[in-house]
Amino acid sequence: MSMFAEERQRLVADRVAEVGRVSVTELAERFSVTTETVRRDLAALESAGVLRRVHGGAVPAERSATAEASLLERQIQNLLEKRAIADAAADLIESSRAGSVLLDAGSSTEALAERLMGAPLDGAPLVVVTNALPIADKLAADANLNVQLLGGRIRPLTRAAVGPATVDAVERLRPDLAFVGANGLHAQFGLSTPDVEEAAVKAAFVRCARRVVALVDHTKFGVEALVQFARLDQLDAIVTDRAPEGDVADALADAGVDVLEAGKQ
Known part of the structure; x- marks a missing residue:
């Protein structure tokens, strides 16, 4: 993963945590990338447990006291x-x-x-x-x-x-x-x-x-x-x-x- 992608994904994760729900279109406009790039970012963040993809966007992943982040998510x-x-x-x-x-x-x-x-x-x-x-x-x-x-x-x-x-x-x-x-x-x-x-x-x-x-x-x-x-x-x-x-x-x-x-x- 390039540094640019890593930085962008961190900002996407922060945005989801801040507003609760984001759309693919909004993120594409915010970061001046294609919707395909946003979907790849969301897929990576979902795999890391940071968020959950929904139709047209993403919402924060649900956590419990026993939930634990992966190395990728924490990084x-x-x-x-x-x-x-x-x-x-x-x-x-x-x-x-x-x-x-x-x-x-x-x-x-x-x-x-x-x-x-x-x-x-x-x-x-x-x-x-x-x-x-x-x-x-x-x-x-x-x-x-x-x-x-x-x-x-x-x-x-x-x-x-x-x-x-x-x-x-x-x-x-x-x-x-x-x-x-x-x-x-x-x-x-x-x-x-x-x-x-x-x-x-x-x-x-x-x-x-x-x-x-x-x-x-x-x-x-x-x-x-x-x-x-x-x-x-x-x-x-x-x-x-x-x-x-x-x-x-x-x-x-x-x-x-x-x-x-x-x-x-």
Whole structure:
């Protein structure tokens, strides 16, 4: 998929989420493409679970607490926001002089991994530990990084190592920083994800690190997925594209969590 198609599909997904229903004709006019191109975009987004095609257009896909996005869907959604979050997270690594980081499996942490590639070497190589095959594969080519891949059973949906072996390996670590993603960040329920095994690994990340940072875009605020893996008071900071409001903002403040808004540090 070309970058242009990826950007256009992200904007189509945002438009569907914003207005609830879109027509093929409207999208063709908005993006100055043919209706055939729009239909291909809608087919790709439907396959990724982002939306559901209906006669003449599309509507948002229905989601539940156990629904889980594919890698393609997560990479398409909120692409620019995730890149901004990744830039801010990379700055946090540099400013804290962290020597070791844990990167959870997810699209936001994968964006951070891409940001770390090619960074100039300043002292000893940064140690990056991850349970995500895509992240390890990206970073392994960079000689300036010491990349360590955690073992375990690989979940096909997220290509992440999970299970008791993964959790045991994490429990023996004490990294400077852990970066975790989440499907939901709720004032009372904390951070959550749909899968029990992924939640167990994320919870181990939270327990073992000296400092825990959640990478969450604004669409995760107020959302509860099936399994909680961290209370808000277990976090040190969140990096987001838009500052939370209302109950979520109050709960983060009460828990003493620093809110770092990308581009405004």
